[in-house]
Amino acid sequence: MEPLHRHDSDSHAHAWLVHLTSGTATREDGEAFRRWCAESQEHALAFARARALWEALGPAAALREHEQRTRGRARARHDVRMSRRAFIGGALAASVVGLLMVRSDVLSQGSEPDGRTLRTRVGQQKSLSIAPGVSLEMNTDTDIAVREQGGKVSGMHLRQGEAVVRIDAGRKEPFVVEVADGRLFSAPGASFAVRCADATATVTCLGGQTVINRAGANVPVKPSQQVAFNDDGIGAPVAVNLDTALAWRDxxxxxxxxxxxxxxxxxxxxxxxxxxxxxxxxxxxxxxxxxxxxxxxxxxxxxxxxxxxxxxxxxxxxxxxx
Known part of the structure; x- marks a missing residue:
């Protein structure tokens, strides 16, 4: 039989859920909620259970929103839309923030080039040499898999985030960069920025020339041009202001x-x-x-x-x- 205090915790968790999603919660309410979650592991787990139930009811909430829109109940629609986001903000951030911080620290360990993975945390930037003649500037929240062949680094796969890659003019061996489902081939002396976020990948050429190979087609990207692609296809090269597009480096x-x-x-x-x-x-x-x-x-x-x-x-x- 479950301990009695679990039912009490669940009751309090649901009460917090209702209040945080009411649209009337204040900063002081948020601080009180965080203190409640920190009081015991059971409190945090109770809210996690409440969150799981809320997520399971997502389709029902969407149906309710549709019905309210049909009836012209604009205020109620606003409350429904906000409730889901407010809940995610309060519940997820406060009840598991400690766990996420620990997880972030674990993932950042061993982020030097070891033939496996390079990562930066949220807000962190890093510059390093990934291979002889290849330098890398990693932006925030970036995840890169390093490719090796014959014991040497031969390329990288940007799985998430953003980075600038520079290939020295004197490098003899090819260095292939994968971004989403595209592969980039560049001549020595080329430099380019790659980004993968929100289901869209972009390649921006800083110098030299880079060619994107995707779905059997080759698309060249010249200096100060950018090409974006996603599941819907690949776009034509467009001119960009490099100082604006890559201001994050400063x-x-x-x-x-x-x-x-x-x-x-x-x-x-x-x-x-x-x-x-x-x-x-x-x-x-x-x-x-x-x-x-x-x-x-x-x-x-x-x-x-x-x-x-x-x-x-x-x-x-x-x-x-x-």
Whole structure:
């Protein structure tokens, strides 16, 4: 028979869930919730069980939202949409934040080139030599598998994140870079940036020339050009401003006439937790902004002040903007 206190914990966990998803939770409520989760492992586990139940009810919640939209109940629709995001912000961030921090530290160990894996944590950047004549600049939250052949590094596979690869003019052996389902072939002296995020891969050429081989087709990428591809296909090369596109190398993020939703999605790669926009109109607003990586801790407040948004701060660095 289960101990009685488990039922009490489950009851309190569901009460917290209802409050955190009501749209009225305050910063003080979030701090109280975090303290409750930290009081005992049973509290954190109870909330994890509540979260699992909520996720299982996801399709039902979506149906409810559709019915409310059909009936014209705009306010109720807003509450349903926010409830799921607010819950994820409060529950996931606060109840398992300690576990995620430990997991992040474990994954970062052995991140020097060992023929296996290179990783950077959220907010971390790193420069290193991956092979003779090949240097690498890794951006935040990046995961790279190192390819070896005959005991020598012959290439890499960018599984997640972003990096700049430079191949010295004097390197004799080929170095193949895989990005998603594409393969990059470059001549000695080439330099290029690769990115894999949000189900889209991009290749940006800094110097020399790089060729993307994908699905049997070859697409050349010339300096100051960028090519994007995903499951829908590969795009044509487009001109880009390298100073803007690669400003992260100077610990700066520059956004030029981009939707705020896209800006926030990119910013989330550089900070713990997550910023979630719950208002579609706000997310569609065009943004001209410049942030330094040192501002990531206060970036939600900066957006709130600049665009008149309302911010609800939750534990673990989660912020709801509406």
């Amino acid at each position: 610990r700066v993020l520059i956004y030029d006439n981009q939707p705020l939703a896209d800006v926030v999605a990119d910013i989330n790669r550089y900070r713990p937790g997550r910023i979630v926009i719950t208002d579609r109109t706000l997310g569609e607003r065009r943004v001209h902004a410049r942030f330094t990586l040192d501002q990531m801790g206060e970036v939600a407040t900066l957006i709130e002040d600049a665009y008149g948004a309302h911010a609800t701060h939750l534990p673990g660095g989660w912020v709801l903007l509406s």
